[in-house]
Every structure is written in structure tokens, then in C-alpha cells.
Amino acid sequence: LPNPLLRKLELFGPLNAGDKKFVDDALARARTVAAHTDLISEGQSPSDVHLVVEGLCCRYKILPSGQRQIFAYLVPGDFCDLNVFILRAMDHNIATLAVSRIVEIPRDTILAMVARPQLARALWWATLVDEATLREWLVNVGQRTAEIRIAHLFCEIHLRLSVVGQADDRSFFFPVTQVELADTVGLSPVHVNRSLQSLRARDLIDFKKGLVELHDLGKLRKLCSFNPNYLHLEGGKLDRGDFGEDRPRS
Amino acid sequence: LPNPLLRKLELFGPLNAGDKKFVDDALARARTVAAHTDLISEGQSPSDVHLVVEGLCCRYKILPSGQRQIFAYLVPGDFCDLNVFILRAMDHNIATLAVSRIVEIPRDTILAMVARPQLARALWWATLVDEATLREWLVNVGQRTAEIRIAHLFCEIHLRLSVVGQADDRSFFFPVTQVELADTVGLSPVHVNRSLQSLRARDLIDFKKGLVELHDLGKLRKLCSFNPNYLHLEGGKLDRGDFGEDRPRS
DNA sequence: CGCCTGCTTGATAGGATTCAATATAAGTGG
């Protein structure tokens, strides 16, 4: 079973043997966490950095009114709280959605990683992709209709899971409830249910019990005009791997 | 007129004289850009980093359907594209909303800034706050009703402008049209108009011709349950200014 | 003065929410 973090980071650029070993060692001891368990809560200031090795987690916030908004799904290879080095306190929560394997990487280990130039850039790249993903979610909730919102979300998750070898072209596991989907895309659970039925009726996707079956990925992507640029994936290899160099640009 | 970037960064932590001079020098030569002008477009890969010194800019994306979503307002002291060092191409656009003064900071200057530990942390802090702000916008669009959405946006902008000395407790300039507001909060321009009227009727705020008058800031904040934690401002001074130190935490 | 942009208003339609009830599945404990 390949290291999902390594797999992700190498999309950005090649790592040397030392870098790889470093990453591998860092993920050596993962612990298993039950589903629906908070890993970090708002106001806390964890000393270590959490990383998802297996399973599914999410960032979320609960409003005074009791409403919940999910900001991000964290799939294998994703960091939970790299910002720990700078910000005093978390401004949101992170929880598991399914049984997951989590590693807690000590601060010092992260610092040592950042001391390796290529790894440092790869980590930075990962956080920038997180931010770009967040922007796309804002587009999703701000501009798209219910059905297309959900279609777009599935397209994204599918691609991100593919990167870490957790999805093929026909299906993938995505263990969330319809209520959680609703809190993700800013819709009511009832409407999510109906939108899912509508997508099934169009013979695009079938989602039940945490399994997404893609009946026609191409049509699904067309429906929501899915443009994966913001994930900086395939293009990732072409992304700037250098720092100070001043080469000409188009 | 104090340097807005310096003013912002010092919220995070103290800078030494050398750091300050460095930042001051970096902002020395600003150019004036007309309103509604693109600074950077999707797909581009600017060689320098843009920073807003005066005026107002925004991040945005246009969908194939022609819809526009605004992701962020950039006020004096905000960077436009620090990610230039890592990502090959912009995945969104940045434009001026009003006449603005912009500096283009060479890559080398940024690299020199990052070489200064305290400045590096302050820059990192700034990008993390940007991300947290984006999360809050997702909450806004995903969970709140029209009126409260707009109220919350005004609360945020007011606070961010206050930090750089561009707002007092009674009013501030915010030169956007109602259409732009609509593209920000994911509503139709008509509905934005009506929501603004409603806020005026409650004697909370009056927004006309780019001037926001706050009739009762306390009541406005209560209406939208405004919690500025996510901006990490006042708490900013207490945020972690250290890197590797391993001090006890509560 | 006329034009353009931005704001305002009214009427209508539609998408999404809410409420409520039912069905189905999943666990739990005796």
C-alpha cells in the first residue's frame, strides 16, 4: 500500500530518495480513530500536525444557530492543521466522517521537512491547492443550482481520490450521509435527496451507502462544466518547482 | 500616511527596524491603476507579486455560463498573488474595483523578505488569515439568509479596513456596486437591493455610492452573530510568533 | 440635452425549505 502523502506530493514534482524516506518515516505510526470523532476543535492549539492516512475527515464549523458548514473533505494524504505553526488557535473543527487512520506528526518533524527545499515547496503547493479548492466551493455554493452543485462535488472528490489511488473510473467510496452532503453544499437534506434522485434518473451517478457509482463520468463533468484546473494536478508536474530562478515566462 | 502592509503585519507580532525598513522600501514605488482593470488573469503567471497599497481590488472567476463569483476583497496591505512562487498559472482573476495604487514587488524582494524569520512568519500569517476569511465566506453563502449575509460582509470589511486605518466606527468607503455585492454573496442584484433597504429600514446601515454608514455597529454585529476570531486580529498579537520552540500549551 | 450606468420597484415564477409522515436500514440488548 503506497504512502498517500508521497503519492500526492510527487504530483507536484520529483522528490529525492532522502525526501521520500523522510515522508515514509513520518507516516510510520498511525492510529485508528472511530467515525464521527473530533480530531481538533475550535479554540484548541494542537502541538502536533494531523494527517489523514486512510479514511475520510472534514473541516467544519457550527454556528450559534446550530447550523453546520463543512469546509473541506480531507482524504488520505491531506494535512489537517499545518497552520498550527502560526495561528494560536483553531477557528474551526476537524472530525472523522468514517473510521480513519491518522498520524500525528510532531512539530519538529514538520520543521525538518520544511528544511528540505523540495519538500517545503511540495507542502506549500498542497496548502495552495487547499485554498483553491475552497474558492471553487464558494463558486459551487454561490452560483450553481442544487443538482450541479452536487455533481461538481462528486467530480472533485472523484479526482482527488483517484490521485491517491482510492477511486477508479467507475466508482469510489465516499462515506458521508445526505445530511453531511447538505451541510457541505448549503442545501437542505431533503433537497439533496431529491437532487441525488434526479442525477440517478439522468443515469449519471448512483449514490447509496457511501458508494458513488459513476454511470457516465464524461456526461457528469459536462453537466457541471467541471474544470479541474483549480486542483493543479496534471498541470502540477509543470508547476513551478523552482524558487528564485528567473527564467522567462510566456 | 503609514504603510498599510506594515500596519497589518505588526498586528501579528513586532518587527525589528530592519524588517520595517525592508517593508517600507518594498512599497516605495506604487503605480496607479484605473478602476475595473484586470491586474492578473486566469492562466497567467506573473513574475512579480502584486500588493494593494490604496484602493480596492477583488479576486474573481467567471463561469462558462457567464456568472461571476467574487472570492475576496483586497484592501490596502493585502497581497494579490503570493502563490506565484509555487503555482504555474493563476486559477482566477484579480481586478481593481476602484482606482487603486498597486506595487509590483519583484520575486527576489519577496524571497529576501522570507529570509527574515519574523517577516516570513508574518507573511505566512497573512495567507492563513486569507484562507480563514474564505472559509467564513463559505459559511456566509452556504448558511445565512440574504440580509444577514450582507450584514456579515459589511462587518468584516469594516474591521479589516479599521486595521489599516481606513474606517472609523461610524462609516467607511467601500466602492462597490450592488451588482458586485450580488456576485460576492451569491444573490441577485435585485435581492441585494431589497436587503440593503431592509437593513436601512432597521436603522443598521446605509449604503450608497460606495459609502457605508454604520448607524448601530453593535446591533449590526449582533444581527449576524459576527465573531471576528477568524481574522486572527486582536488575538493576533498573542498568536504564535515562534517556530520550533516547544513551550507548554493550555 | 441625451445617453449610459447604477439603483429602485412591481409582478410573477421557481427553486429550495420546512413540516410531517413513512420506509428502510442499522445497531443494541435481552
Add this chain to the structure above:
DNA sequence: CCACTTATATTGAATCCTATCAAGCAGGCG
């Protein structure tokens, strides 16, 4: 292993919020 309880999914009906369409108004500018 079955009965009970809880979580999740599904369905229908009524309501509400927001969008759309369309028209009128105001102010700035050449």
C-alpha cells in the same frame, strides 16, 4: 436470534425565500 431503538433515506404538501423579467428613475458625463 429476535424485538426494540435509533439513524438514515424517501415522499408529499404547503410555504417561503430568492430569481427573473420588465419598467421606471436618478445621477454623471460628453
